[in-house]
Amino acid sequence: MIRGLYNWTMGLAESRYALVALAVVAFIESSVFPIPPDILMIPMILAAPRRAWLIAGVATVSSVLGGLMGYYIGWGLFDSVGRPVLEFYGKDKYFDDFALRYNEWGAWAVLIAGVTPFPYKVITILSGSTGLSLTVFIVASAVARALRFFVVAALLWKFGAPIRDFIEKRMGLMFTLFVILLLGGFYVVKFL
DSSP: OHHHHHHHHHHHHTSTTHHHHHHHHHHHHTTTOSSOTHHHHHHHHHHOGGGHHHHHHHHHHHHHHHHHHHHHHHHHHIIIIIHHHHHHTTOHHHHHHHHHHHHHHHHHHHHHHHHSSSOHHHHHHHHHHHTOOHHHHHHHHHHHHHHHHHHHHHHHHHHOHHHHHHHHHHHHHHHHHHHHHHHHHHHHHHHO
């Protein structure tokens, strides 16, 4: 089954509908779908390196738009389903405290989830349910998703097929280490 899905994905990446498929996958991955757009992006860029920046741009824009859908899901479903459940159990005041703390650091949460293997869709929905500033959400999402997709595109454009294994096996780890170093740097500057 996995081999069949892999072969189907590779075939789709080489078709004339590849950009549309990438846009759809990037959009729905940001709110509900479990498969990242990298699965299509990588073979698309390897097949047409001259289009690497266009491919990364389509993935970025579609992912941010899909993130807005996730934000809306969090906002709309929380008001109609989540809050009544919390009120029933007398926990609604705890959520309000959590939302205040989350929104204080929400831009960082969106940025980190946008570039690491942490499911971005969880943060998009959480951001909507806590009422994170929409402007903060959009800016952090755009920066994070562009960083993620354009770094992958640049590596594939520059190094081609040999970098593919590295990206598929270690890119999540590399982005996670980058975020840890970035946050550590901010901590050192602020507290030392």
